[in-house]
Amino acid sequence: MPSGAMDLTKKEKRIVLFLLGIPLFLTAFLMFPHYEEFSAPGEIVEVTELGIQGHVHVTYVYGGTTKNYLEKLLVWGRLAEVDVHFQPVSQEEAIREEEIEEEVGSAIQQWGIANALEVSGYAAEEADAFEAKFEEIEEKAAKYQGSSFGLMVAIGLVEEERNIDFSQAGQYRIAGTGTIEQDGSVGSIAAVRDKVETAERSDIDYFFIPEDKEDYPGEGMSNQEEAEQYVKEHQLRVKLVPVASLDEALAFLETLP
Amino acid sequence: MTAKSIGIGKFLFIFLCVGIVLSFLLALCSLAYAIDPEWFLDYVETVEIGISILSIFLLIVTFALFFIWIFRVHRDFKQISDSYPVTPWGALARILIPIYNLVGLWTIYRDMAHFLIARESKELRSQGWKLKSMIPYYYFPIFVQNILNRIIFRSDERLAILEIVAFGVDIFLNMMYIRMVVLISKGIVAANEEKALQLSQQVEAAELQEPQ
Structure with a gap:
């Protein structure tokens, strides 16, 4: 490489260092460890996409943890249209969440699917059919995280098992959220506001939420209080249906005109 | 007369060198994948x-x-000779205007090369010929690079081997640019010196012709 023509004076060296410093500084800033949880409204999916011959919908939202400003910027860019919100978390908390998800995430989902199959009474006398359905749902639900679809999966399985259409040939759009426990009770979930917002945007008529005002296990507002407040504040059209158990949800659906 | 493009040319030279290092590191990352x-x-x-x-x-x-x-290179060329065919803004237009730049990216360096070849100094003519001979080696890889990047970005799967090839083309292109920046910078310095020499010779001739 020729050197003479490209030799730098002291002033030029300072300018070059400054110019090189700009990209370096911006990169360091974007890659600097900074943890934030994010959540944004997602979409509703008919239970048929999980291999269940039902007519109700499960609700999923976008969520996760960003580890630096670059990831935050990318998430913000990807989800800008759906109003994504961020909440700072400590590095320890974020790593712990990630480890939990890695270690027991799929187990929690399997547990939710098994509960839904059991409480819905699906193929109660046929172990093979039960097993086959479990595997089918598990495979198709692999792209989602968590078990908050438990209640709606259970309702869908009841529709399939009893050959019922709770949507009454598409007259009603029904969705919901909530885990399903072994005794058929409905458990609390995360990001309820975003799920209600998702339902509203998807023109859902009735949206099941956990009835957990009295026994919310977390801190702060229960799912029920938060969802009801959100609907009131934003004057949403969707009708919330708080339920404590699968039986309550089925009873409500059976009373629809 | 000072050539304003020389300083920026040095900065560009360094950034292109850093670009080569980073492309090489990225190629190693793709290889690891x-x-x-x-x-x-x-x-x-x-x-x-x-x-x-x-x-x-x-x-x-x-x-x-x-x-x-x-921009500054063209301003320098215009200062050296009014007959230089491309204005600074015209040069930017040749590079930035889509479709037009298909031709512009070639002709902009061809005109520089022809300008140097037309000079009196043997050294300048030699640099002009070198510059002219390099144009195809920089021009066609730009299209290869473009096509490779499109294939890589549109693919659902990561195409690591193709990425390595693309980084190789990046490195080659950066080396071509470095060579061209050096040639053009040297050409401007030499052309400036040639013009200064011509001017001083004209002054001397005019002084000799003056009546005593």
Whole structure:
């Protein structure tokens, strides 16, 4: 490489260092460890996409943890249209969440699917059919995280098992959220506001939420209080249906005109 | 007369050199992915993201420097000779206007080469010929680079081997640019000296002709 023509004076060296410093500084800033949880409204999916011959919908939202400003910027860019919100978390908390998800995430989902199959009474006398359905749902639900679809999966399985259409040939759009426990009770979930917002945007008529005002296990507002407040504040059209158990949800659906 | 493009040319030279280093590191990252994707995810992915971001910012600064440099180069050529056929703004138009730049990216360097070839000095003519001979080696790889990048970005899967080829083309292109920046900078300095010499000779001749 020729050197003479490209030799730098002291002033030029300072300018070059400054110019090189700009990209370096911006990169360091974007890659600097900074943890934030994010959540944004997602979409509703008919239970048929999980291999269940039902007519109700499960609700999923976008969520996760960003580890630096670059990831935050990318998430913000990807989800800008759906109003994504961020909440700072400590590095320890974020790593712990990630480890939990890695270690027991799929187990929690399997547990939710098994509960839904059991409480819905699906193929109660046929172990093979039960097993086959479990595997089918598990495979198709692999792209989602968590078990908050438990209640709606259970309702869908009841529709399939009893050959019922709770949507009454598409007259009603029904969705919901909530885990399903072994005794058929409905458990609390995360990001309820975003799920209600998702339902509203998807023109859902009735949206099941956990009835957990009295026994919310977390801190702060229960799912029920938060969802009801959100609907009131934003004057949403969707009708919330708080339920404590699968039986309550089925009873409500059976009373629809 | 001072050549304003020389200083910027030096900065551009350094940024292109840094670009080569970063492209080489990114090629190594792609190679790591091609050999062992799991090892890559555990140890290399974060480093690769950092280098990629740095490359993007560096590329933005490099482009800015390049546009300023090409503008100043043309202003210098115009100062050396009014007959130089491209104005500074015209040069930018040749590079920036889509479709037009298909021709412009070739002719802009061809005109510089012809300008140097037409000079009296043997050294300048030699640099002009060198510059002219380099044009195809820089011009066609631009299209190859473009096509490779499109294939890579549109693919659902990561095409590590193709990425390595694309980084190879990047490195080659940066080397071509470096060579051209050096040739053009040297050409401007020599052409300036030639013009200064001509002017002093004219002054001397005029002094000799003056009546005593």
